[in-house]
Amino acid sequence: MPFFFHEGSHLFCRYNTPYEPERLFFQLGFFWNFSQPKLEFSVPDEPIAAEKSSVTIYTDGAAEPNPGPGGYGIVLMAGKHRKELSGGFRLTTNNRMELMGVIVALEALSKPCLVNLYSDSKYVVDTVQRGSVLRWQKNRWQRSPGQPVKNVDLWKRYLVASARHSIRFHWVKGHAGVAENERCDELAVAAIQQYDLADDQGYLSDPSSSRSLNPQLATRVSRPIPLNPGPAVEPSEGAPCRKCTENLVKKTPKPKARKPGQTYFYEWYLFCPGCGTMYMVNEAKRSID
Secondary structure: OOEEEOOOEEEEEEOOOOOOOOOOEEEEEEEEOOOOOOEEEEEEOOOOOOOEEEEEEEEEEEEOOEEEEEEEEEEEEOOEEEEEEEEEEEEEEEEHHHHHHHHHHOOOOOOOOOEEEEEEHHHHHHHHHHHHHHHHHHHEEEOOEEEEEOHHHHHHHHHHHOOOOOEEEOOOOEEEEEEOHHHHHHHHHHHHHOOEEEOOOHOOOOOOOOHHHHHHHHHOOOOOOEEEEEEOOOOOOOOOOOOOEEEEEEEOOOOOOOOOOOOEOOOEEOOOOOOOOOOOOOHEEEEOO
């Protein structure tokens, strides 16, 4: 609450504020002339917060199969500037890649920003918008007694990455014709097909992860990275897997209902029986009219 006091013909109003609470005064100068009352109002200089830049971010993540090789794709836009980011991991999950895309995008911002972030992941958007991640943190990363939160390493990293930004999340439907969302999907799929994927240490070290479902996926075969790899060449049926050198076989996916706005699908894919890696190649990509 403010309080008032006067000295001579001047009335002062004092407020407690976060800026120099002992010095900030509003001076109201009243000159006692009833025929023409005059009001003087002066405010001392105080720090003004710099206006945050506005940034639009689209993210997507994928794992094929789930769990399996995974990747994320990011599109950042600020004014006339645009940047695309992507990355992949040898063994991970779809949810981890969806969240990883958000984290990497926020970490790429060099200063506090006003962020509009678009994702087709209900897992990420709902967890943030409903305040679940803050409740989990308060409950020492327990959903309920005896039920630990999954992907704790990434949620902790998200809280750090998001702390200095003002973020508004928007859920968008995947494969619904949203151009930037489709581009993120392409980046994520391309990241999965990179030559030598990194280990997702958070997933591999999590005792609650399902990596033990396929022990072959947990075995990494080291191969030297070429000094000049040149342009990526898509694999073909019978070619050696890039990870374990087992010969690739062609497989046809199970029929799925097409999503509204879906613009393409893969008629078949290449599969490695040795390590479980899937390869989505352009030769099998079909457009939907």
